[in-house]
Amino acid sequence: MAVKVLLDPSFRLTETIFAEDDLQRIHAVADVVWGRDEPIDEDQLAAVAPELDIIVTGAWRHGHPSRFPRLRAILEVGGHLPPQEDLDYDYCSSHGIRVLGCAPAFGPAVAELGLGLALASARQIGWTDRAFRTGEPNWSHTSFATEIGDTFTLYGKQVGLIGFGGLAQSLRPLLAPFGCRIGVYDPWITDTFLRRQGVEPLDLDTLLATSRVIFVLATPSSSNRALITAEKLDLIGSDAVLVLLSRAHVIDFDALTDRLLAGRFRAAIDVYPEEPIGQDHPIRRAEHAVLSSHRAGANTEALRSVGRLVADDLEALCTGRVPRMMQVAQPEFVRLRG
């Protein structure tokens, strides 16, 4: 008997996340229900609920999992595991329902932009390019470089990662050829495990004070809101670069803006407290920052790899194998995230 899969990706669009052949792979192993871009309506959902084995969805809006007696997996395609208030994880775990997240699909693209932003800051690519347009003297044999601090390479530098989840795992191979020493602050992971991975566990203050490049990669949680306060920002060295990649949630953005306008250190920013950030927000005038408009994961390739991972894991689930591509919702993680 075919495995019955509800394909209800909204707010994602089918075409955005699925290449044609990934969609075909899904249809080859599963009996697909719905499969349209708008959310399934409640009546239709109720009608198929007793038969559903797997639900693929952009956000959990399907009620309590107990209404799906055959359910054994939920695959989310939005980018974040459903919050605890929306989904009863305890019920899922006590009924053998796997909850799988698509965050790994975004890792490579986000990590690549992270490296690109770090290089654009350290090597002053953004500033130099702007100077070409405004006619400022910006040639290398002039005093240009010193106004914004010297350009530097990543080779052999101390790099600090705030957060050591999937983004960090995707970033590490990109940094590997530069031979950086890597320090990590991540309270959700034991120091022992970090050392086994070849990185040095650091407390947050030490990381901020000693890293030449700091990547903010932490998943937002109830416990890390504005983790990087004004005082913490003041620990950052004047020749350092801060790359804000995961979420503005974890930083005091006003304090960051002040420091960048004052030229305290350099930064590259992809996320903001509100998006789009206001036209008159002072961060737009920060000469010492490279500004990016939440483009780390928002691109065709990353979105299509969501669909590829979903198709891969559906292939596994529908044929009795262990799904290995998406991220398993771990109870500790769900708990901490709040």
Added chain:
Amino acid sequence: MAVKVLLDPSFRLTETIFAEDDLQRIHAVADVVWGRDEPIDEDQLAAVAPELDIIVTGAWRHGHPSRFPRLRAILEVGGHLPPQEDLDYDYCSSHGIRVLGCAPAFGPAVAELGLGLALASARQIGWTDRAFRTGEPNWSHTSFATEIGDTFTLYGKQVGLIGFGGLAQSLRPLLAPFGCRIGVYDPWITDTFLRRQGVEPLDLDTLLATSRVIFVLATPSSSNRALITAEKLDLIGSDAVLVLLSRAHVIDFDALTDRLLAGRFRAAIDVYPEEPIGQDHPIRRAEHAVLSSHRAGANTEALRSVGRLVADDLEALCTGRVPRMMQVAQPEFVRLRG
């Protein structure tokens, strides 16, 4: 008897290229002559000529090597081997005088900027940053991206390298984690050798027509002036990125400028036919380009690694070992370069 080394780095400054400990290492193995920032004058040079074993210099301005009967090595610190009209390579090679170039010192820094420029173009970092300043709508869910072509990642893309010398060797490890397929055009290297290195030899037209990212890395020579003509530029795909890193010499820069202003493809440019490029040069208005002011190798770290390589090879030469860090002037190379 101590080895006598003329240290005459001009146009480089001693402090620019030598860290304190590298200078100390040289003094520990050699009897250093001169060692000042201005060029040695002819009288003093004539006086020490009979005793010199090794000459370290920013450019060859010391006459015919036959005036140095004990000479066995010339180490240049300018960045390019002396041209044939300045130095008699045949005499050097028939008298066991090694000619060593410091170009490898710049490889890592140049390759890093090359990667940074490629990412800034492919991921539209430069354009997005500029849009923040001018107040253009540039958020990812708008139509912004499509105006300049879609953003793309380097993962798995076809990359073309024009030139497979030291810069390519430094660039390859940085590209490795992206899993790119690499094609190479380099008429100075056999196809067999390229295949042994795991890259695919391509003719220039095929490389230009099929690569998503094209790195121009060729050393300028008499035979490759304006190698990349207007017609060649027209082969480049509309979704491709051209990174001009080694020399403007190899490209028809006016034709490139026209195509960038017309939005034919994207580019990142670090070198120009004249530097600084004129304030009114149209390239400064090219939206589809990331512009950099010959900053690939011109930075403190790269310059200091010139001195480190020189110190390393002087250590070897003064103690009877093979110098292994600098680039050996090969007769075929000298000949081809003209």
Added chain:
Amino acid sequence: MAVKVLLDPSFRLTETIFAEDDLQRIHAVADVVWGRDEPIDEDQLAAVAPELDIIVTGAWRHGHPSRFPRLRAILEVGGHLPPQEDLDYDYCSSHGIRVLGCAPAFGPAVAELGLGLALASARQIGWTDRAFRTGEPNWSHTSFATEIGDTFTLYGKQVGLIGFGGLAQSLRPLLAPFGCRIGVYDPWITDTFLRRQGVEPLDLDTLLATSRVIFVLATPSSSNRALITAEKLDLIGSDAVLVLLSRAHVIDFDALTDRLLAGRFRAAIDVYPEEPIGQDHPIRRAEHAVLSSHRAGANTEALRSVGRLVADDLEALCTGRVPRMMQVAQPEFVRLRG
């Protein structure tokens, strides 16, 4: 309140698996119960059952998990997950009890012996060494080599892996520098996943017929007993090497013995249908085999890494983090293994 951990490693000995500092790490995070080399007796177990949070044991002999109301993890140190007839996995999964296996501790040591055996066979190290002892002419310029087929290197060869679990994951980095093409037969894993890992999924017959070196790495299960039959063995090329590493269970050992005595191909064997294998078993006379006495994982270092993994994951579990070192019992795996 401290986490209560039953440390009941029998049949393993505490000293065998725990380095002093690993034991200290456990005591630092947990309230350890028992901790002796003999199995805990039933009375004492009954007394502490209500309070146990975690059980570390060499084999599951502790009854139904429902007797431990607080239990949330079982860590086995024997090397294999408990069979379904001993442990109620359904109960565990529906009550949030993680079952973790220590098999990953053995991966590196087993993979290393696998590589060593492959080299000893392909390069005829075993045979040559024996010939030195018996006084046979064995010098390389004699006809010696041809009698047992030519010696060959691993570089660039086609390698077949039967089973792509933890052992394969440990073996792959050791093979990487040899540039082998790797084919895999593993019915528990989707072809898609194998291709994502950069290996080629093959059916068993094709793998046997086309590989120059074949590694048998499959975990024994009810479905793969004598998987490699006499007919399958006849597919193996005469210049190939078979490395039997995981279990004799998966192969028709008598058929293998016959073929080795007949010189059909070469082999290296670490596991036998009965161990120790009988003194008069004909396999002991197989000239074309390298024989090893189940020594792949049975060594001090591998056993101590069992304890290190246990300590690592206890550190995580006792401090609210996700355990990341041991192997999670997946429902599909438990089911298939029978």
Added chain:
Amino acid sequence: MAVKVLLDPSFRLTETIFAEDDLQRIHAVADVVWGRDEPIDEDQLAAVAPELDIIVTGAWRHGHPSRFPRLRAILEVGGHLPPQEDLDYDYCSSHGIRVLGCAPAFGPAVAELGLGLALASARQIGWTDRAFRTGEPNWSHTSFATEIGDTFTLYGKQVGLIGFGGLAQSLRPLLAPFGCRIGVYDPWITDTFLRRQGVEPLDLDTLLATSRVIFVLATPSSSNRALITAEKLDLIGSDAVLVLLSRAHVIDFDALTDRLLAGRFRAAIDVYPEEPIGQDHPIRRAEHAVLSSHRAGANTEALRSVGRLVADDLEALCTGRVPRMMQVAQPEFVRLRG
């Protein structure tokens, strides 16, 4: 005008070193003279001498290079650069005649056997296999292991390399996945260079006393005969493994034999003071040794890669490119080797 190449490979046989397509590649770029397995006779050599551009030969027996006015390269296919008494290197270097050696062809195969021998010793593969044949109890749970010291893995061990030439360069990638710390003794290379390569320069005594696995890789020279004396051998730890790979020349072989018979440490030996070693030489009884009959480089694949390298570099030389595959005879090296 075609490049004229004397192909006079004796003592090598054409078929031994050249695959058909490598031979074809040579004929495609060069006008080949001779090309037979016996050495060219003097009359014929004299007749073609004035026209020869390149000589490929198994040993230099062609007189003074001055008799070949057009000569610009000598490619040796024997495995060792001609000794100074046979070839006038000064003349070659002052007349632009490159002398190229084929030693790099053997690097990978020799390194692989080195790793195989190290594993066979550390993991006791040789001894265990022998015990199977003699019916000795050799099962892992018996006391067997302790009689010859414990088995150990290479992971994370201190490894010492005596000699850091081509063999070491081929061995390093094979060791890389084991995460060994690598110390090197090589008086021909500066400490600085060794550190740049990521290895630690050590004096010979420290290397012997602290390494768990010692690889003897040094090229024999006048200055390193019996470098490893009886006293030096006494520095080796009782739990260490010595792998003698390059030449017996560098070791006091009698002292080594004594120590192995006494069970002082373990060893693997591929080279001997006389080959074949006598039937009654006591080393044949050394239980603690793995014995190999100079088989590191003597195999079909390594010999064929001699031909491949020669064809590659002839392609380069005949088309005006720099030869990059064979080893350039460096003056310091020629001098030191004597």
